[in-house]
Amino acid sequence: xxxxxxxxxxxxxxxxxxxxxxxxxxxxxxxxxxxxxxxxxxxxxxxxxxxxxxxxxxxxxxxxxxxxxxxxxxxxxxxxxxxxxxxxxxxxxxxxxxxxxxxxxxxxxxxxxxxxxxxxxxxxxxxxxxxxxxxxxxxxxxxxxxxxxxxxxxxxxxxxxxxxxxxxxxxxxxxxxxxxxxxxxxxxxxxxxxxxxxxxxxxxxxxxxxxxxxxxxxxxxxxxxxxxxxxxxxxxxxxxxxxxxxxxxxxxxxxxxxxxxxxxxxxxxxxxxxxxxxxxxxxxxxxxxxxxxxxxxxxxxxxxxxxxxx
Numbered sequence: 001x002x003x004x005x006x007x008x009x010x011x012x013x014x015x016x017x018x019x020x021x022x023x024x025x026x027x028x029x030x031x032x033x034x035x036x037x038x039x040x041x042x043x044x045x046x047x048x049x050x051x052x053x054x055x056x057x058x059x060x061x062x063x064x065x066x067x068x069x070x071x072x073x074x075x076x077x078x079x080x081x082x083x084x085x086x087x088x089x090x091x092x093x094x095x096x097x098x099x100x101x102x103x104x105x106x107x108x109x110x111x112x113x114x115x116x117x118x119x120x121x122x123x124x125x126x127x128x129x130x131x132x133x134x135x136x137x138x139x140x141x142x143x144x145x146x147x148x149x150x151x152x153x154x155x156x157x158x159x160x161x162x163x164x165x166x167x168x169x170x171x172x173x174x175x176x177x178x179x180x181x182x183x184x185x186x187x188x189x190x191x192x193x194x195x196x197x198x199x200x201x202x203x204x205x206x207x208x209x210x211x212x213x214x215x216x217x218x219x220x221x222x223x224x225x226x227x228x229x230x231x232x233x234x235x236x237x238x239x240x241x242x243x244x245x246x247x248x249x250x251x252x253x254x255x256x257x258x259x260x261x262x263x264x265x266x267x268x269x270x271x272x273x274x275x276x277x278x279x280x281x282x283x284x285x286x287x288x289x290x291x292x293x294x295x296x297x298x299x300x301x302x303x304x305x306x307x308x309x310x
Contacts (some may be wrong), residue, residue, distance in 0.1 A: 003054040003174060005131040007121070007141035007148050008041020010059045010084070012066035013288050015248070018052045020099045026285070037073045038094050038288035039113070040056050040137040041303070043249050047292045048135075049077040051278065053263060056127045058083030059140070060112040062091035062122070067112065073289060084125040085309075087112035090157075102112045102244035102283065107130035108139065108226055115295065116140045118147050125132040132263050133179075135255065137162045142169055153177040158262070161214075166190035176213025180268070182210070182255060192201025202227065216268055216271040218258070220251060228272060237272050240280035249288035254279040276303040 017032035037046075050053045057079050063086055070091065074081050081200050091281030093112040098104045121128070121144060128134055134152045136145050136159065145161075152159045158179040163170060167185035174180060175191070189197035191212075192205045202219070210217045217229040225238040239241050257278035261271025278298050284289035293301075 002056040002127060002131045002250040003308055004045075004048050004133045004135060004259050005056045005058065005083075006041050006045040006048070006135045007058045007128070007144070008135070008137045009092055009110070010037075010042040010057075010061050010067075010070045011039035011094045011108065011113070011139075011280070012036075012070065013038035013048065013094045015038055015098055015246070015287060016097045018097050018099055020101075021097055021103055021105055033286065036287035036290050037070050037072070038249070039092055040139050040252055041135075041291065042070060042074065043252035043288050044135055044137070044256045044259075045074065045079055046077050046289050047249075047258050047278070050078050050294045051257055051260040051298065052259045052295050053145045053256075056080040056083060056131065058116075058121070058124050058127065060085050060087045060116045062089055062112045064086055064091055066091035066093070070231070080127070083120075083127050085120055087115040089095070089115055093300035096248055098246050098248065098286070102246050104246065104248055107249075110139065114139050117137050118143055121147055121151070125151060128152065128157060131157055133158045133160055133161070133259050134192070135160045137164055137261055138167060138170075142167065142263065143304070146171070146174055149174050149177050155167070160255065160259050160262075163187050163191060164251070167191070172212040175209070178214040180218060180258070180262075181209070182217045182218045182220065184222070184251065184257070188219050188303070198227050205223060216273065218268075220254060225276070226272070228269065233269075234270065237269075237276060240276055242280045242284050244283050246286045247290065248283050248286075249291055250279045251290055252288070253282035256292070274302075277305065
């Protein structure tokens with residue numbers, strides 16, 4: 001049995017180092033260009049695997065060198081790639097600008113990720129059915145996400161859904177079948193149909209989304225930490241302050257660490273604490289998969305952080 005199955009995207013990231021994030025119509029000179037494995041699905045799978053979880057991946061890559069490199073990267077991490085198939089389209093590609101303050105913006109060409117379909121899910125449904133937790137995002141077709149959620153609900157597999165990038169088409173029924181929903185502020189507002197979002201309205205909007213029926217709602221707030229809501233809890237949690245280099249994959253690191261905690265039997269609040277340490281360590285290095293920490297690194301960082309705090 002696999003602890004975690006991730007159904008999601010695999011991308012090759014082109015990371016451009018820039019003095020600042022360009023404005024509309026502005027041309028600036030980059031200081032560096034690097035290529036890293038990425039895609040929210042692959043990032044979350046690798047994050048969980050490096051922290052000790054047994055992970056399977058279901059997704060799609062192209063026949064090109066990027067696809068081969070991404071597949072090889074998953075295998076090096078010990079991830080089961082039986083469910084990763086090859087498309088005739090090119091491998092998904094993300095273009096990421098990273099400023100010298102660690103801020104970023106991202107443009108994604110989905111490529112092969114768009115070819116992940118229900119027939120492929122059916123070919124590998126045993127992987128999903130035999131997992132404890134299924135992790136999903138929205139860099140693959142929505143109809144596939146919906147199909148997988150319904151399959152998990154039918155088979156009693158816990159769904160952890162990171163609705164990124166968020167979409168207005170996400171139905172309340174899907175949210176109601178989710179064990180843990182993990183949006184950021186922007187995604188939360190879209191799920192609530194709120195287009196004039198203000199941080200002052202965070203809890204009001206969070207309640208509207210939570211009342212759609214998810215068991216647990218975790219809103220990530222970047223360097224401000226986050227908010228956890230369940231039937232009997234409402235609790236803010238802090239981010240861990242570090243020297244910021246690059247925020248790329250911080251959210252994916254958080255998700256991978258969170259689900260690792262869940263399958264290990266930690267409470268959700270304990271898993272959030274563990275995930276906060278993993279995410280903080282991630283932003284101290286450049287790139288996506290390149291920055292995802294191993295278990296020993298997170299535990300060492302957490303111990304040092306807590307000792308300094310005391």
